[in-house]
Every structure is written in C-alpha cells, then in structure tokens.
Amino acid sequence: MIRIHFIVNPIAGHGNAPLTKEELQPYFITNVHDLTVKISEYKAHATQLAQESIAEQADIIVACGGDGTINEVAACLIGTNVALGILPMGSGNGLASNLKIPKNRRKALTIIRERHEECMDVGTINGRxxxxxxxxxxxxxxxKNYESSEKRTILGYISACVTTFRDIKKNQPLSITVNGEQPMINPFIILISNxxxxxxxxxxxxxxxxxxxxLDVLVIKxxxxLKMLWLGFLIxxxxxxxxxxxxxxxxxxLQLTRNHESFFDTQIDGEHHELATNILDIAILEKSLCVLTAK
Structure with missing residues (x-):
C-alpha cells in the first residue's frame, strides 16, 4: 500500500474548500492507496503533523494550502525518502504555479496519484x-500588512501594497551590507529567490x-x-x-548585515518573520527535496 497523508490548512485561500477522506477517495485506488487526512489548527501545527506522518511511515505527505503551509510541511521532508505532494488551496500559490501544479483539484490529485518525482533546490536563511x-x-x-488584513485575495494584496507605500517614510532608517560591500541606506527591496x-x-x-x-538575488536601491509606481508596472x-x-x-x-540594529524584518515564503539578529546567512541546498510534479 502507498500511504498518502494530506495535511490541510482549512483557512487557506478563502477558507471555503474543506477536504475529507470521503472526497479524496474517488481519485485513488482503494486497494493501492491508503489515505489519511489531518487538519492543521494553528501556525506551525502543520509541521507537527508532518513529523507525526513521517513517524507513521507515510510515503507521500501532501501540503493542502498556500506557500506558508507548504513551507511548514516541506521543511520536515528534507533529507527523508518521503515525497512532497502539493494541493494548491492558498491565495497566491507561487510555488505550485512554478511547479506547474494546477489549482484544479482533479488535475492536482492526478499528479499525486501518478507519483512522478523530481528533486528541487531549497534555500536556507539562518537555519530556516x-x-x-x-x-x-x-x-x-x-x-506584514497583508497578514494583518482579513482579505486573503488579490484585492487584499493590493490594499496591503497601498498601506506599505504610505508607511515607507515612517520606517526607521535601514542600513544593509550585502556580502560585506558598500552599505546601502534604506534599500527598497532585497529579494532572494529560488x-x-x-x-x-x-x-x-x-x-x-x-x-x-x-539563488537569484534582486537588489533595488x-x-x-514615482519610481515605485513604475516598478509596479515592470513587475x-x-x-x-x-x-x-x-x-x-x-x-x-549570501550574507546580509543590518548595521546598528539587532533584528531583521523578513518574509519567508510569504510569511512575516522578525529575526532577532543583525546577520542573515542565506544559502542553497541543491536538489534536497523530492516533490511530485506533472510528467
């Protein structure tokens, strides 16, 4: 039997896409696939559930949610023989889109059933x-502003953009050094992408x-x-x-050093984190995660 565990974030996206074993079973073969559904109830709970599924000898663990849920689940699977499946249920679904995993439930579950594995790179930032x-x-x-909003939609994202633009001048001065080079004062963005x-x-x-x-690094001084609006169009x-x-x-x-302060406001896979350090060490782990993708 192939043991497939689904870890579901019930509030992902609009929070109106519940998932049960009874709904999933028709997409799989009864005598071949053994399905388990677990519900994540709070932040980081998906990590705990994934660790339990590994101990229960799951062959595939499926993250059902957005990029934050995927991060919690996938972080447990690095260095194991357990494959990551993705059922996109979030609002943005950036990683799933990059992997060409569709939001259509039937098509996404077909990818999981067919079990075609590929290995992908993983980024690290101060051990995360x-x-x-x-x-x-x-x-x-x-x-940070998007998470404080109740709108997990593109309109909520745009509203958070407007708020962030408005608050830029209120932020404390920021000086950052990239790999020990000339410090930048108040850089607009430093993005490190996998x-x-x-x-x-x-x-x-x-x-x-x-x-x-x-890793692909974008630095915007x-x-x-006016240039911010131009950047929005270029994006x-x-x-x-x-x-x-x-x-x-x-x-x-890559190393980022924040001068004169001992914390970093960061986003990691679309989740806000305040890290109590003035140094960020960022690196790549080549092909360290097995993920199920379309053939």
Whole structure:
C-alpha cells in the first residue's frame, strides 16, 4: 500500500474548500492507496503533523494550502525518502504555479496519484528553510500588512501594497551590507529567490529556477514614489531589469548585515518573520527535496 497523508490548512485561500477522506477517495485506488487526512489548527501545527506522518511511515505527505503551509510541511521532508505532494488551496500559490501544479483539484490529485518525482533546490536563511523566496525591505513590510488584513485575495494584496507605500517614510532608517560591500541606506527591496514566481503570477525574478543550484538575488536601491509606481508596472510585465536602480545576480550563498540594529524584518515564503539578529546567512541546498510534479 502507498500511504498518502494530506495535511490541510482549512483557512487557506478563502477558507471555503474543506477536504475529507470521503472526497479524496474517488481519485485513488482503494486497494493501492491508503489515505489519511489531518487538519492543521494553528501556525506551525502543520509541521507537527508532518513529523507525526513521517513517524507513521507515510510515503507521500501532501501540503493542502498556500506557500506558508507548504513551507511548514516541506521543511520536515528534507533529507527523508518521503515525497512532497502539493494541493494548491492558498491565495497566491507561487510555488505550485512554478511547479506547474494546477489549482484544479482533479488535475492536482492526478499528479499525486501518478507519483512522478523530481528533486528541487531549497534555500536556507539562518537555519530556516525557504522554497520560493525570502526578502527584506518593501516585501517584508508588505507581507506584514497583508497578514494583518482579513482579505486573503488579490484585492487584499493590493490594499496591503497601498498601506506599505504610505508607511515607507515612517520606517526607521535601514542600513544593509550585502556580502560585506558598500552599505546601502534604506534599500527598497532585497529579494532572494529560488522560484520564478511570488504568487498571483507576479515575479521579480522571472529567470529563477528550482533546479539550477543557484539563488537569484534582486537588489533595488532607495527609490522615490514615482519610481515605485513604475516598478509596479515592470513587475506586471516581468521587466524589472528595466529599472536602473535594480541589480540582479546569481549566487550559492549570501550574507546580509543590518548595521546598528539587532533584528531583521523578513518574509519567508510569504510569511512575516522578525529575526532577532543583525546577520542573515542565506544559502542553497541543491536538489534536497523530492516533490511530485506533472510528467
């Protein structure tokens, strides 16, 4: 028997897509697939449930939710023989989109049933894992505002953008050094990507790959509000490199140092985190996670 455990975030996306074993069973073969459904009830609970499923000798653990749920589950599977399945139920679904896993439930479950595995790279930031991207600056503030909003939709995302734009001048001065080079004062954004998509089909690093053994880094220095609007348009058409204040490069490791402060506001796979340190060490682990994808 192939043991498949589904870990479900019931409030992912609009929170109206419940999942039960009875709903899933018709997509699988009764005498071949043994299904278990577990419900995540609070932040980091999916991690605990995934660890329990590993101890229960699951062959596949399926993260049913958005990028945050995927992060909690996938972090447990690195270095194991357990494959990650993804059932996109979030609002952005950046990693699933990059892996060409559709939101259509039947098609996504077919990918899980057919069990075609590929290995993908994984990013690390101060011992934590990220699978899509991590960053500081505007996107970290944006995610912080988005999480405080009750609207988990593209409109909620736009509203968080407006709030973040408005609050930029209120933020404390920020000085960051990248790999020991000349410090930048109040950089607009420093994004480190493993994936070519952030969610909602938006991308700041359209050439990033999950399997090239590299991190794609985008640095945008301090820009005025007019340039911010121009950047928003360039993101939509995937031409961020047209902004002269932007710099892009690839690397296998990176260090960010925040001068004069002992904490970093960051986003990790679309979740806000405040890290109690002034140094971020970021690196890539090549092909360290097995994930189920379309053939």
């Amino acid at each position: 894992y990220f699978f899509s991207n991590t960053g500081v600056g505007f996107d970290a503030s944006l995610i 994936s070519n998509e952030m969610g909602y089909k938006l991308s700041l690093t359209p050439k990033a790959s999950l399997q090239d053994g590299k 301090k820009i005025n509000r 939509i058409i995937r031409k961020v490199h047209w902004l002269k204040e932007s710099t892009s490069f690839q690397t296998t490791k």
